[in-house]
């Protein structure tokens with residue numbers, strides 16, 4: 001199971017309080033995560049915390065591109081966490097090899113064509129809308145089957161746009177338009193996702209459904225969930241606390 005270390009280059013990220021906002025600090029933090037055993041460094045410049053404001057692609061690019069470039073030049077595998085096709089393109093040109101799109105191609109109509117052209121790995125996450133509206137969309141009959149059918153619909157569109165199926169990673173989008181029960185149900189029934197035949201990424205780290213008032217209170221439960229994922233055919237976990245999660249996987 002791969003470990004993707006989260007490097008949010010934002011002033012308002014909910015889980016790390018925006019401590020990585022300064023570019024040089026972010027680069028140093030990325031290097032530290034790689035040293036702690038992260039296989040991929042996931043660089044993002046737009047907070048997806050519930051209620052967060054959008055950033056313009058230009059602002060996002062100013063935050064992330066120097067960080068992507070420096071870490072890729074160091075030889076680390078870098079993913080770009082963006083919903084903007086143009087940011088994805090610039091990041092890949094700067095050395096990123098994976099596009100991590102929390103909107104699963106739904107936010108930017110150019111995304112799938114861009115991925116098809118860039119021929120990189122694409123993480124397609126389940127998504128029902130931007131941060132300001134997503135909580136109101138956490139309504140399901142059977143959460144697992146609805147998430148799967150919505151993910152597969154986006155997979156179909158990606159393939160139609162020329163994205164090779166072998167380039168796709170899917171992600172159920174823990175915490176995105178889902179309440180706590182939905183998230184736990186997805187984690188219980190992960191087999192239904194892995195059986196689809198795509199690599200599966202899980203991003204549970206420090207999210208609200210784990211309980212605890214502050215994100216920093218959720219590190220122990222994050223590690224417990226990571227442990228519970230070992231041996232279940234998951235491709236990777238996206239986490240803040242690289243060291244503790246790497247140790248949990250290896251133990």
Ligand code: PMM
Nearest residue numbers: 015048100102123125171173174203
């Ligand atoms: N969660 C966040 C941001 N990006 N990407 C993927 N693929 N999966 C996720 O679950 C995910 C993501 C929000 O969390 P953060 O603000 O702590 O990064």
